[in-house]
């Protein structure tokens with residue numbers, strides 16, 4: 001791997017392929033992967049990720065919002081794309097780009113049916129999402145009769161799949177609650193299958209669900225974080241490979257004498273003579289101010305360098321007193337050794353948050369290892 005010469009987010013498509021094959025190997029026969037590539041592919045590069053997964057034979061994609069699906073289509077992605085959280089204002093671009101909206105309430109269902117009929121659509125694919133306990137988005141079981149009559153009265157739309165989403169699939173202490181959600185989903189999907197003359201496909205698991213509840217793999221699983229190399233617990237993560245590595249370089253080294261202060265608000269005072277390195281990476285790149293003042297750290301030549309003083313918009317300073325390094329040396333913020341999970345734990349958050357926070361200013365570099 002070439003050394004970084006500026007701040008880059010390296011995206012390893014070989015690691016992505018490894019994760020895809022590992023997850024597929026864990027699935028029940030006949031269950032396939034719907035790759036979740038929302039939020040720019042969890043902060044990486046959605047189009048590159050989607051095209052690689054498409055080449056690997058992924059069955060479906062899911063994005064959160066319609067615009068994310070439009071990006072994929074413009075990038076040449078041809079696989080079906082489920083839009084998890086569509087809004088009526090985007091129905092036009094959904095149709096124009098062959099995106100498949102999730103229907104989560106009677107209101108959006110009525111609106112979409114009227115829209116699809118107005119556009120002379122026949123059997124336009126939609127996906128029904130049921131709330132089984134997350135209480136975020138989804139029909140209630142009690143909506144079933146209204147849903148059936150809406151579909152009976154329209155040829156404009158067709159139910160392509162039925163799904164739900166778990167609240168705590170990563171938390172084995174919540175196993176009873178999760179099993180309750182899975183039972184509720186099983187009941188709902190049974191009722192739907194009884195009424196329809198065709199069989200929509202079923203899916204209800206995210207990454208941790210795939211690994212913790214194999215009895216519910218159904219026809220498809222919605223896998224996000226696992227494809228990017230994280231499994232919500234150490235044992236799961238050990239089977240996966242982090243896809244992205246955030247790297248930067250040392251722009252400048254300073255020597256501070258005892259009593260000198262560092263950075264904005266003079267938040268740090270040297271207690272002795274120290275050396276610091278200034279790095280071209282700040283909160284505008286996604287490193288929250290919460291990582292400042294010794295909370296977060298980076299790796300330089302294999303050693304830990306704590307972030308010193310406040311995180312600036314475009315820079316951080318790290319202490320390197322005992323580290324053998326020079327200006328221009330490479331710095332690893334997170335990646336395969338010190339992972340995004342480790343990095344995010346410093347501020348009590350999760351890998352999902354730091355990954356999706358890496359801003360578009362950071363250059364993306366595609367590699368294969």
Ligand SMILES: *Cc1c(COP(=O)(O)O)cnc(C)c1O
Pocket residue numbers: 036038084165205206207208222223224225226
């Ligand atoms: C984001 C999302 C997923 C993917 O979850 P991971 O934990 O990243 O695998 C699956 N389903 C829905 C509804 C989501 O919003």
